[in-house]
Amino acid sequence: MLNRQLAPDFKQVSTINFIQPTQQALNNSIPVYTIYSGEQDLVRIEFIFNNVNWNVEKPLQAIAVSAMLNNGTSKLSAKDIAEQIDFYGAFFQTEYVQDHSTVTLYTLNKHLASVLPIVKNVLADSQFPQAEIDIYIQNQKQKLQVNLQKNDILARKEFAHALFGDTAYGVDIQAKHYDELKREDLISYFRSAYAPDNCTIVVSGKFEEASFHLLNEQFGRNWELGKALKNKFNFSLVPRTAIYKDRPDALQSAIRIGKLAVNRTHEDFPGLQILNTVLGGYFGSRLMNNIREDKGYTYGIGSGISSLQDAGYLFIATEVGAEVCSAALTEIYKEIELLKNELVGEEELTLVKNYMLGSMLGSLENVFSHADKFKNIHFFGLGYDYYENYIKKVKSITAEEIRALAIKYFNKEDFTEVVVGKK
Amino acid sequence: MVDFNRFTLANGLKVLVHEDPTTPMAVLNILYDVGARDEDPEKTGFAHLFEHLMFGGSVNVPNYDEPLQRVGGENNAFTSNDITNYYITLPAENIETAFWLESDRMLSLAFSEKSLETQRNVVSEEFKQRYLNQPYGDVWLKLRPLAYKKHAYRWATIGKELSHIENATMDDVKAFFKKHYTPQNAILVVGGNVKTAYVKEMAEKWFEPIPAGDKYVRDLIQEDLQTESRNETVKANVPLNAIYMAFKMPGRLNSDYYAFDLLSDILSRGQSSRLYNSLLKEQKLFSDINAYISSSLDAGLFIIEGKLVEGVTIETAEKAIWAELDKLKAEVVTDNELTKVKNKVESVLVFSEMSLLDKAMNLAYYELLGDAELLNQEAVEFLKVTAEDIKRISNETFGREKSSTLYYLTEKHA
Numbered sequence: 001m002l003n004r005q006l007a008p009d010f011k012q013v014s015t016i017n018f019i020q021p022t023q024q025a026l027n028n029s030i031p032v033y034t035i036y037s038g039e040q041d042l043v044r045i046e047f048i049f050n051n052v053n054w055n056v057e058k059p060l061q062a063i064a065v066s067a068m069l070n071n072g073t074s075k076l077s078a079k080d081i082a083e084q085i086d087f088y089g090a091f092f093q094t095e096y097v098q099d100h101s102t103v104t105l106y107t108l109n110k111h112l113a114s115v116l117p118i119v120k121n122v123l124a125d126s127q128f129p130q131a132e133i134d135i136y137i138q139n140q141k142q143k144l145q146v147n148l149q150k151n152d153i154l155a156r157k158e159f160a161h162a163l164f165g166d167t168a169y170g171v172d173i174q175a176k177h178y179d180e181l182k183r184e185d186l187i188s189y190f191r192s193a194y195a196p197d198n199c200t201i202v203v204s205g206k207f208e209e210a211s212f213h214l215l216n217e218q219f220g221r222n223w224e225l226g227k228a229l230k231n232k233f234n235f236s237l238v239p240r241t242a243i244y245k246d247r248p249d250a251l252q253s254a255i256r257i258g259k260l261a262v263n264r265t266h267e268d269f270p271g272l273q274i275l276n277t278v279l280g281g282y283f284g285s286r287l288m289n290n291i292r293e294d295k296g297y298t299y300g301i302g303s304g305i306s307s308l309q310d311a312g313y314l315f316i317a318t319e320v321g322a323e324v325c326s327a328a329l330t331e332i333y334k335e336i337e338l339l340k341n342e343l344v345g346e347e348e349l350t351l352v353k354n355y356m357l358g359s360m361l362g363s364l365e366n367v368f369s370h371a372d373k374f375k376n377i378h379f380f381g382l383g384y385d386y387y388e389n390y391i392k393k394v395k396s397i398t399a400e401e402i403r404a405l406a407i408k409y410f411n412k413e414d415f416t417e418v419v420v421g422k423k
Numbered sequence: 424m425v426d427f428n429r430f431t432l433a434n435g436l437k438v439l440v441h442e443d444p445t446t447p448m449a450v451l452n453i454l455y456d457v458g459a460r461d462e463d464p465e466k467t468g469f470a471h472l473f474e475h476l477m478f479g480g481s482v483n484v485p486n487y488d489e490p491l492q493r494v495g496g497e498n499n500a501f502t503s504n505d506i507t508n509y510y511i512t513l514p515a516e517n518i519e520t521a522f523w524l525e526s527d528r529m530l531s532l533a534f535s536e537k538s539l540e541t542q543r544n545v546v547s548e549e550f551k552q553r554y555l556n557q558p559y560g561d562v563w564l565k566l567r568p569l570a571y572k573k574h575a576y577r578w579a580t581i582g583k584e585l586s587h588i589e590n591a592t593m594d595d596v597k598a599f600f601k602k603h604y605t606p607q608n609a610i611l612v613v614g615g616n617v618k619t620a621y622v623k624e625m626a627e628k629w630f631e632p633i634p635a636g637d638k639y640v641r642d643l644i645q646e647d648l649q650t651e652s653r654n655e656t657v658k659a660n661v662p663l664n665a666i667y668m669a670f671k672m673p674g675r676l677n678s679d680y681y682a683f684d685l686l687s688d689i690l691s692r693g694q695s696s697r698l699y700n701s702l703l704k705e706q707k708l709f710s711d712i713n714a715y716i717s718s719s720l721d722a723g724l725f726i727i728e729g730k731l732v733e734g735v736t737i738e739t740a741e742k743a744i745w746a747e748l749d750k751l752k753a754e755v756v757t758d759n760e761l762t763k764v765k766n767k768v769e770s771v772l773v774f775s776e777m778s779l780l781d782k783a784m785n786l787a788y789y790e791l792l793g794d795a796e797l798l799n800q801e802a803v804e805f806l807k808v809t810a811e812d813i814k815r816i817s818n819e820t821f822g823r824e825k826s827s828t829l830y831y832l833t834e835k836h837a
Contacts, residue, residue: 002628002629002632004482004483004484004523004526004527004530005483005484007490007520007523008517008519008520008522008523009519010493010494010516010517010519010520011514011516011517012495013495013514017447039445040773040774040776040777041773042770042773042774070694078694078704079694079695079700079704081694082693082694082695083695083763085693085695086692086693086694086695086763086764086766086767087695087759087762087763087766088766089766089767089768089769089770089771090770091770106770106774107770108769108770108773135703135704135707138707138710138732139703139710139711139732142662142663142710142711142730142732142733143710143711145662145663146558146559146661146662146663146730148662149557149558149660149661149662150557150558151556249660250556251551251555251556252548252551252552252556282492282497283488283492283497283498284488284489284492292541292545293541293545294541295541295544296540296541296542296543296544296545296548297544297548298545298548298552299545299546299548299549299552299553319548319552319556320548321547321548321551350493351489351492351493352492354492354493354494354495355492355493355495355496355497357495358494358495358496358497358513358514358517359495359497361447361448361495361514362448362495362497362512362513362514365446365448365777365778365779366777366778367777368777
């Protein structure tokens with residue numbers, strides 16, 4: 001007779017295999033890291049550029065260049081570029097994040113030779129036509145207006161600005177910044193940053209010798225050097241600030257609470273990831289259990305720990321019913337204090353450990369995920385021993401260590417608290 | 424190509440297995456053939472609320488999430504107008520835990536009052552977060568009842584109004600479970616680093632003892648042919664004027680489905696698409712413009728939506744959209760343009776095979792459509808579409824008398 005009350009046997013994840021890249025270089029020394037998998041006949045090629053030459057007077061330079069990169073070269077119009085990329089069924093994406101601007105090409109291998117020259121043309125010869133800039137400015141200002149009506153986005157902006165001020169990590173982009181965009185600033189940023197001496201290439205998929213030659217032929221020559229000074233920021237803890245933005249008709253309030261911490265290069269980082277998981281890093285976390293599953297104040301609440309080149313930070317974020325906002329804040333702080341005052345129980349700790357190991361295993365779904373894991377360490381100057389240590393730490397951490405980390409990092413006097421909505 | 428094996432248990436549960444030895448993980452995906460279209464018009468939002476309650480403990484297992492997290496697994500679910508889909512990903516060696524948890528909640532829920540009360544609140548907050556407290560968030564709450572007059576697609580999965588969720592009772596919950604959550608009404612897909620023989624053994628052990636239950640026979644009122652153009656204007660505290668146009672199109676199983684999918688790509692996939700180039704870039708009428716299809720099982724919607732550039736009148740914007748649609752009705756698309764969207768679809772299909780979870784979900788969905796093998800025929804079906812097909816369906820679809828248009832205007836221009 002089947003006993004449904006008895007859980008089946010299970011095993012903790014024991015080994016996690018990472019596919020490590022092979023390293024090559026193009027003729028002009030651009031490093032190419034390849035994570036190989038032969039399963040599908042496709043490839044992803046990422047051109048990753050450091051964000052550089054930060055100028056607080058022109059906070060949109062890097063963002064606008066990234067967004068407008070495919071808007072025309074001396075040979076091709078914006079429409080030509082889009083037509084050709086789409087014709088080959090390829091995907092050309094640009095992405096700006098705090099530390100890097102990335103240009104990504106996804107393509108089936110049979111079209112690689114056709115699409116690489118288009119990408120090269122874009123990376124080496126973008127012209128940023130004024131007519132396209134005007135459309136960009138107009139449409140971005142409209143998007144901004146919509147975003148400024150979203151409480152969670154407002155909270156995120158306020159929070160970043162409180163922690164990071166007028167740096168690339170914190171600057172509060174406003175409509176006037178778009179009005180001030182100048183074509184010559186875009187061109188000068190483009191020439192400085194999108195250059196072989198500021199470029200790292202990460203390839204994932206079925207990428208063989210012939211493909212490497214195609215890549216080298218396009219990007220290993222005829223590409224001018226830039227004048228890039230990699231961004232460098234210094235931050236120190238800001239004393240507790242509470243920011244409240246009243247939104248008269250709000251049905252819900254967005255809450256964002258957090259503080260500066262450490263990034264991936266710090267020895268505390270893996271431990272903090274575990275502490276974060278207990279607090280709000282998974283569906284069964286304390287914040288979810290208390291504020292969603294017990295009280296029903298919200299659709300979702302979570303916490304995170306983020307690692308940037310020049311900073312790390314912790315945050316808790318949620319949107320809660322306007323009428324229960326104060327109650328939710330009380331519960332959030334209660335959960336933070338609990339972690340400082342009491343040891344995590346054995347059962348919960350084992351669960352979190354098993355969950356994190358399973359989650360790490362599951363995050364290596366395909367060759368692209370393996371490349372993402374490589375990028376996470378590479379740009380911090382770390383090697384694969386980082387993951388070995390991480391896994392070791394997850395398996396071995398004690399409740400006492402977690403409490404010690406909570407005491408060290410969860411000082412309420414250091415937390416910035418943002419509420420947008422009603423309190 | 425997504426390979427699979429298939430068998431049916433004595434109680435009617437269909438099981439599909441996709442063996443993928445390249446991953447150490449496994450996925451257990453279960454699709455229940457029930458969605459918001461199966462709801463009582465006075466109790467809308469129920470299928471989705473019920474999805475939340477499925478996580479509130481089952482008859483033998485008081486907590487669903489904890490035991491799964493303990494073996495390194497994760498789960499989630501979604502509800503649409505047509506289906507409710509639950510999935511678990513976990514290390515393959517612990518797959519039996521997924522069978523245990525998933526089968527127990529098919530056997531019976533715990534029906535806990537506390538869980539019902541909490542999830543009513545959680546779903547109410549979800550309603551606010553996604554539909555009410557966002558600019559343009561309530562568009563679908565307006566557009567559906569404009570486009571559908573009789574069919575149950577006239578309400579969104581979240582429900583018509585908050586009160587329907589707030590008033591849900593435990594008797595409703597029990598009745599819904601009995602009616603829809605039976606083995607006959609479900610499709611189970613197990614994928615990843617698993618062997619079919621083992622999956623069969625596990626399925627027989629955990630799922631086969633569950634009583635078959637009564638077969639739910641769906642008998643939905645279908646929409647009449649629309650013969651008049653419908654218009655509605657709403658004003659709200661939003662920064663920009665917006666327009667939403669909905670046209671009736673056939674359901675998912677119609678042979679023209681693939682042509683409709685390509686038609687929406689011609690209009691709006693990527694920066695080489697027609698609406699983007701003509702209306703946003705050249706005429707500068709919109710700051711944002713999109714076309715897409717609802718892909719529903721019964722007669723669906725072809726949607727065009729855009730946000731207007733400030734200073735452009737809504738009439739001008741609407742006229743410009745019609746001009747693009749009329750062009751599709753008058754002229755056949757070029758070979759080049761058709762090849763382009765077909766090439767794009769080919770890529771998308773290949774790239775989609777990189778995700779184990781996507782493969783498992785797709786197998787379940789195509790099995791619901793009638794045969795999971797249809798998934799592997801898709802590329803061929805797309806290739807069959809001709810330029811004449813595109814012209815023909817444009818003429819059949821883009822008529823004034825078949826349109827439902829919503830003006831979503833900013834109060835500041837009132």
